[in-house]
Amino acid sequence: MGMVGCLGDIVFTVSDRTIETINNVTWSGSAxxxxxxxxxxxxxxxxxxxxxxxMTxxxxxxxxxxxxxxxxxxxLWNYERGGIAVPLVIGNKGYGKYRWSVLDHKMKMKTYDGRGNVTSATVSVSLQEYLRG
Known part of the structure; x- marks a missing residue:
């Protein structure tokens, strides 16, 4: 199994059984x-x-x-609604000075099974750096 990274307990991974990765990463800052x-x-x-x-x-x-x-x-919802700041790792590099807060998410549901359960989706995530005081 190849771990691509993680956002808290959400593990980005690629293996012969599971694929959960991120794409379209944008990191921005401002003065x-x-x-x-x-x-x-x-x-x-x-x-x-x-x-x-x-970061998005x-x-x-x-x-x-x-x-x-x-x-x-x-x-993601629990992080966002609970105000829980989590570490972000991509590859072997931790991003940010401390942790990240989930500002919002947008889920585009693409396919469903015969009972109406979501079987595939793309989730767009917006994070903001959370610094220690």
Whole structure:
């Protein structure tokens, strides 16, 4: 089994029985500036700090590839609704300075079985870096 990475207890893996990987990864950051208006001259710009980094990616979930889509989304849902910050590892590298919070998720349900259970879906996840105080 090849572990591609993980987000908390959600393991991204590739094996002969299971495929659960991420794609379309985007990592972004930004700086904060304040603009101070001055009478009769140019405004003064001041660097005030950094915003938390953000990361987005898609997770492809398929029962046909050994993954229960709903069970994995429930894990994300619990992180998001519980305000639980979790580590993010891709390959052998931990990302961020500490942990990540799940800001939101969007699940595109693609296929269902004969009883209406979701058998495949793509979940888009948005994270924000969570720093220790």
């Amino acid at each position: 904060r500036y304040a603009t101070h208006q001055r009478h009769g001259t140019h405004a003064l710009t001041e660097f005030t700090g950094l915003d938390p980094d953000k 990616f898609d997770i492809v979930l398929s029962a046909y590839l050994g993954v229960d889509p709903i069970a994995e989304v429930v894990k």
